Amino acid sequence: MTERPHLAVIGAGPAGLAATLAAARHGLRVTLIDAAPEAGGQFHRQPATAAGARRPRTPHHGRRAWERLRAGLDRHLAAGHVTHLRDHHVWFVQRRPDGFTAHALLGPEQERPVEVRADGVLLATGGYEKVLPFPGWTLPGVVAAGGAQAMLKGGLVLPGRTVVVAGTGPLLLPVATGLAAAGDRVAALVESADPRALVRRPPPLAAHPAKLAEAARYAAGLLRHRVRTLARHTVVEAHGDERLTAVTVAALDAAGQVRPDTRRRIDCDTLAVGHGMLPHTDLAQGLGCRVDGVAVHADDEQRTDVPGVWAAGETTGIGGAALALAEGHIAGRSAAARLSGAVPEPLGWAAAAGRRAGLRRFAAALDGIYAPPAHWAELVTDGTVVCRCEEVTGGAVRRAVTELGAGDVRTVKLLTRAGMGWCQGRMCGTAVAGLAGCPETAARGPFARPVPLGVLARAGHDEERRDDHPEDQDAHPDERYDAQ
Structure with missing residues (x-):
């Protein structure tokens, strides 16, 4: 096996699981x-074991696909593949002359360093939510839509x-229907897009009736749950003192501007x-x-x-679970061939490539x-906080452009500190x-992700020790997985 x-x-979402099964199946x-x-990732997120639910009444998408992936993973785990x-x-992820080393932190406290050495790396790191600021969006009770879904599922x-x-x-x-089915009162679904736009793009949409x-x-x-849907509307402000108590929504015109005299207030606590979503690209960029x-x-x-280095799923562009599965299968097959020194046979993934092309058109x-x-x-008012980590307001960003001459995001960051905090600009970028x-x-x-200085210092020390004393390279077998 070690040969x-x-x-x-x-990443163990749809793309990572599909890639794992394909690569293991091919050697x-x-x-x-x-x-x-x-x-499972976010799409196939399972309830936490501590929740103790035998048959949770929460929506889980693509259950049959998940069961096939889970069964395949269990088989390869049992076989030692x-x-x-x-x-x-x-x-x-560090590039080395003889391959790669993935540096990780183990556990919920993320304190114990772990290294995984490999001949190749497949990035299936998924995506994260994009939330645009508006007055009141930092109030307790305002959460990301995917975060609400994760709370419900996990x-x-x-x-x-x-x-x-x-x-x-x-x-x-799915967020609105899932919350309503679980017992929440969903006061409104406020969608800024125009549903009639679906009719104007029939070819790529009609190709996917499912x-x-x-x-x-x-x-x-x-x-069924009597959820009011407000299309071509947007939230213009969230209200509350210590936490959210209501939101104001308004209709949008064809140009995407708020229509006068259409504002209405909706009481809510959440x-x-x-x-939308953005791809996780951090590890890929670190690799160059x-x-x-x-x-x-x-x-x-x-x-x-x-x-x-291969990449599949949302990290190569947001497109959904079905596209991630197709890309993961292709990536796993390609990695198996390339790392084994063989020439990949495209016919082996022809069906997946066809699905990939159609699903990319659908996503576009x-x-x-x-x-x-x-x-x-x-x-976004001048007083609206835009960067939560550094408490940079919309006014500060605008002044950096109009008064200080900033012409790009990096210069705005240097002048205002927007993006210098814990999330490194992932939320506010x-x-x-x-x-x-x-x-x-x-x-x-x-x-x-943030890394304790002690971990960085130890990693550098361990690298020096291994270079000076190659006979000690397996001194910490519990923290390295290159020989498993």
């Missing part, structure tokens, strides 16, 4: 590294009693808001992979431009429909770019 080429797959030894306690490292938070917890779901994107439908049927089921669920806009570039085999059509309102930045009138780019930092 097989070793692939490290980072690779795979270490699947994931930050969650169980495989795959090692699954749970609760491992990868913060950096913790079997309702985020509040009376919820408004708002923003734009396909995610809002997805249209899924949307119809969500719509029926909203009707606002679940989201404006090419990033086009906000997504990692990958070729027809899902290879990046760094030899030995949805991107055109579910774009945030064109004039969202006009709702889109808002800062929009307010500054700059193109949106992927947030970039030296590491994928």
Whole structure:
């Protein structure tokens, strides 16, 4: 088993699981590294073991696909083809002359360093939510739409009693219906997109009737639970002193501007808001992979431009679980062939490539429909906090441009500290770019997550020790997985 080429797959969502199964099935030894306690990612998130639910009454998408992935993973784990490292938070992937080392922190406290050495790396790190600021968005009770869904799926917890779901994107439908089915009172679903735009893009949408049927089921669920849907509307302000008590919504005109005299107030204790997704690119950028806009570039085999590194799923562009499965299968097959020294046979993934092409067209059509309102930045007042970590306001960002001459996001960051905090611009980067009138780019930092200084110091010390004393390279077998 140890003579097989070793692939490290980072991320155990649909793309990572599909890649793991394909690579293991075609001869690779795979270490699947994931930050969650169980495989599945956000899409197939399972209830936490501590919740003790035998049959939780919460919506889980693609249950049959999940069961197939879970069964396949269990088979390869039992056969010793795959090692699954749970609760491992990868913060950096290091290129070495003989391969790669994934540096991770183990456990919920993320204190114990772990190294995984491999011949190749497959990045399936998924995406994260984009939330645009507005007055009051920092109040307790305002949560990301995906965060509300994670609370429901993973913790079997309702985020509040009376919820408004708002923003734009396909995610809002399952969030609203899931919360309503679990017992929340969903006061309104506020969608800034125009549903009539679906009719104007029939070819790519009609090619996927299953997805249209899924949307119809969500719509029926909203009707069944009497959820009011406000299309072409947006949240303009959240109200409350110590926590959220209400939101004000308003209608949008065809240009995406708030229509006069359309504002209305909706009482609620929770606002679940989201404006789409952004790819996680931190590890790819740390490796030097090419990033086009906000997504990692990958070729027809899902290879990046760094030899030995593949990428699949949302990290190469937001497209949903079905697309992630297709890309993961192709990436796993390609990695198995390339790391074994063989020439990949495209016919082996022809069906997946066909699905990938169609699903990418479908995702592009949805991107055109579910774009945030064109004039969202006009709702951000000078006193609205844009960067929560550093408490930088919209006014500070605007002054950096108009008074200090900043012409790009990096200069705004240097002048205002926006993006210098804990999240390193992952949360505020889109808002800062929009307010500054700059193109949106992927947030970039030296590491994928905050790392204790002690871990960095120890990592450097261990590297020096291994270089000076190669006979001691296996001194910490509990913390290294290159020989499993």
